[in-house]
Amino acid sequence: MQTTILIADDDTELADLLRQFFESEGFAVRLAHDGRAALSEAESDEVDLVILDVMMPEMNGLDVLKELRKDKDLPVIMLTARGDDLDRILGLELGADDYVPKPCNPRELLARIRAVMRRSEGSGGHSVMQADDLELNQGSRVLLKSGEQVDLTSTEFSVLQCLMQHRGSVVSKRDLYLSALGREPVAHDRSVDMHVSNLRRKLGPAPDGENRIETIRGIGYQYRVS
Structure with missing residues (x-):
């Protein structure tokens, strides 16, 4: 079954480049360019993982994560400004699974996605x-x-x-x-x-x-x- 990723970032050029890269790796990709649209898309049962930028219009990424964590344990990887420790720490406190500093290498982001998805899919055992x-x-x-x-x-x-x-x-x-x-x-x-x-x-x-x-x-x- 194809994994669906939501890329939430107001940098439309970056979001589109990431979309093309992840689609070439076999993922289905949805895009959102403001926080409210991101929250609406993330609450869909069709999304398996969210790549969430901290700085977005309408609603910032931390507020989106806070709302999302009220009723969903959907895997979330935050995109944070390089060197911005406060955003990174706040994201982890609110329940982000991991973070990647921007500008990011798409292959590093892919590795983080695969690691998070392996964890969320379970070990396959029953102990x-x-x-x-x-x-x-x-x-x-x-x-x-x-x-x-x-x-x-x-x-x-x-x-x-x-x-x-x-x-x-x-x-x-x-x-x-x-x-x-x-x-x-x-x-x-x-x-x-x-x-x-x-x-x-x-x-x-x-x-x-x-x-x-x-x-x-x-x-x-x-x-x-x-």
Whole structure:
């Protein structure tokens, strides 16, 4: 089945160049050139992934993402101005799966898209991991907390999956990047830190009141054993 990508960017020339590139790679592509149109298109069940520019008229990309995350876990890759750490951090806090700085290399963006789509499509297995009051189904990629589903982005799920697979052991940040984001970390990249922060907020403390995910300074993180 063909994957449909929504490219939301008010730079019509760039959007059209990306459309031609991704169509040549076998994707179906939709375009939106302002935030309101992007939100309307993204809420369609026919869109599988969104490439979302931060700076757009009508409604900026961060506001689009905020509205989208109220009821959809659709994979989103943000396009941010190179060196604009604030937009990148805000995007990750709001639930973006990854980000690419502009101007971007279409092949790098393609690699990010394929990595995000692999995560969102699931592992194909059906094993279930349990820790404390959490039950993580690796096949359906559904997380239950005390029997209630917790909405996670595909990247948040993959970060938690990796930590639970190595419960009680320290997982380095590099290993989390490779396992959960499908790429090597780059200098000053705090993507994994932001995804862990989102997980802590969504999951809350363990039943004993302690942090589920511990920071191991200078190394990485571990899901602790109660």
